[in-house]
Amino acid sequence: MxxxxxxxxxxxxxxxxxxxxxxxxxxxxxxxxxxxxxxxxxxxxxxxxxxxxxxxxxxxxxxxxxxxxxxxxxxxxxxxxxxxxxxxIGIPITALKVKGISSKLSHRDFLGSILGLGINRDKIGDILIHENYAQIIVKSEISSFILISLKKVGNVNVSTEEIRLEDLRLGKIDYKEIFAIISSLRLDTLVSGAWHLS
The missing domain is CATH 3.30.1370.160 (Ribosomal Protein S8; Chain: A, domain 1)
Structure with a gap:
């Protein structure tokens, strides 16, 4: 068809x-x-x-x-x-746990290290950052390659293992609370209040 x-x-x-x-x-x-x-x-x-x-x-x-x-x-x-x-249907995604990480590593560090292996961004789902480890959701077709190849994130040595999808936990969410007095609830005034623009 x-x-x-x-x-x-x-x-x-x-x-x-x-x-x-x-x-x-x-x-x-x-x-x-x-x-x-x-x-x-x-x-x-x-x-x-x-x-x-x-x-x-x-x-x-x-x-x-x-x-x-x-x-x-x-x-x-x-x-x-x-x-x-x-x-x-089956489940074509795999969860990986990366251990041995430093608290200074960010989402960008993990993504950069994975992309540095030559993997396309579209094969990588969310990266969930936790205190002492990270969890990465990937297409199953590339999971064994990452398990074998991902040895460093930033300048930190890491180990990677496959985990069950049920063991995934939401990562820490970085946010900043901002208090501002604004004249109206229009979007432009909200944005200018958040970024301290006049």
Whole structure:
């Protein structure tokens, strides 16, 4: 079955997102033709919203989003024929635990070390930073490579092991509380109050 992909993405203006949604439609085409299961790479919330707007137009397929934890920012979408059961789908993501870390290591350090291995960002989900360790959600297809190759984060020696998805915990959330007196609840006044702009 050949889809008229342009009609599904006509409303999208961002060039990069058009390419991403064409890839989603390629997966839909495979599901419809082969009655198989397809998984996207990790998508951010905006990309998932675009993908849902496309996927909801097909009655013959179902989909589900997986990110390791329910509050995950980056998730994959599993696309499958509507007559499949959830148990038939499988889980194409793996959780890794990185130990031996320093409290000075940040999300950027972990992401940089993984990307430095030559891995595409789309294969990596959320990175959950904890006091003495970090948890990283990745596509299962690259998990063994990371287990073997990730030996340093920043200048700190680390060890990596696979863990169950059920063992994932939300990481620490860095935020700064700001108090400001603003003249109205308009967005521009909220932003200027938060960044101390006049």
């Amino acid at each position: 050949k889809l008229d992909k342009e009609s599904y993405i006509a409303h999208i203006e961002d060039r990069e997102q058009i390419i991403n949604m064409r890839q989603v439609l390629d997966k839909v085409e495979i599901v419809l033709k082969n009655h198989s299961i397809q998984h996207t790479d990790f998508l951010d919330p905006y990309e998932r919203r675009l993908a849902r707007s496309i996927l909801n137009g097909f009655t013959e397929i179902s989909y589900r989003e997986l990110g390791g934890v329910s509050q995950a920012e980056r998730k994959i979408i599993s696309i499958y024929p509507s007559y499949y059961y959830h148990d038939d």
